[in-house]
Every structure is written in C-alpha cells, then in structure tokens.
Amino acid sequence: GVHRLLALRRPAALELGLSLTALVVAVAAGIGVSLAFSSFSGGVPATLRAIVAAGSDEARLATATPLTWALIVIRLLFLTGTAEELLFRGAIYSWLRRRASVPVAVAITAVLFTAEHAYYPVLVPLVLSYGLAAGWVRHRTSSTVTTIAMHITIDLALFLAAVALS
Numbered sequence: 001g002v003h004r005l006l007a008l009r010r011p012a013a014l015e016l017g018l019s020l021t022a023l024v025v026a027v028a029a030g031i032g033v034s035l036a037f038s039s040f041s042g043g044v045p046a047t048l049r050a051i052v053a054a055g056s057d058e059a060r061l062a063t064a065t066p067l068t069w070a071l072i073v074i075r076l077l078f079l080t081g082t083a084e085e086l087l088f089r090g091a092i093y094s095w096l097r098r099r100a101s102v103p104v105a106v107a108i109t110a111v112l113f114t115a116e117h118a119y120y121p122v123l124v125p126l127v128l129s130y131g132l133a134a135g136w137v138r139h140r141t142s143s144t145v146t147t148i149a150m151h152i153t154i155d156l157a158l159f160l161a162a163v164a165l166s
Contacts, residue, residue: 009145
C-alpha cells in the first residue's frame, strides 16, 4: 500500500518531458510575479539574487569544506526534493484525493508546501507556482517520480546559480 500511497511509479519519457515543461512554466510564472514586485525588494538584480540566496546554500559556499560541499550535493540530489515530494505529492496528496477533488488536493498541497518555505518571503511566488505545477503533474502522471525530478531540477538550478554568483 505504501508504494501506491506514495505514487512511486516509473514515468514514461513523455511524462518526464511534461514535468520539465511544467517546471519551466512554473518557474517563469513565479519569477515573473517576483519581478513584478521587485521595486519593493531593491530592483530586479536584487530580487533575483535574493531568490538564489534563499533557495540555495549560497551563504555556506564561501566557507564550505570538501565535506560540506559533499553533504550539500548529497542533500540536494537525494534527500530534500525526494522527501518533500514523497510527503506533499505522495502521502498528503493521496490522502486528500480520497476526500476531495483534484483541484482541492492540488491547491491544499501547494499551500502547505508554500507555508513550509514561507520563512523566505521572496520565495513565496516561486514556491507556490512550483507547488501548483507539481500537483498538476502528479495528477496527470500518477507518479511522484516526475515531481521528484522537477524538485531536484529546480534545486540544482538554484545551487548552480549560487555557485556562479559566489
């Protein structure tokens, strides 16, 4: 039952393509909203830098030892995105779907996911748009493997941006 609850189904290549397309649209929408309000956060460059700093390990990179780098990469590739997706798009979404419609389950999981990340207000538009897209992809593909791939991709992009900026 756990396998079904967490929706651990191997996706087809087309479903992975769909998930990455949804990720690009969600990121564009989230960053677009953030940039629309960037005058409140110091302008476009400052807003983009704040998003990268809040969404990555940028603060740790300057003083990171090789062990710290290894732990950052392991956490990035194997732990954070996988755990969050299994919780939000796996267990919580599956539980909600037995009690509510798809739009309600997607919305609730997206709001809960956003609330988990709300300690960085600059991330809220990006995280909310990602959560809605991931919920839609979870419904369309019946798989959390697709949303795990999405989550790892966005985390890796933020990490690489932080490396480039540090």
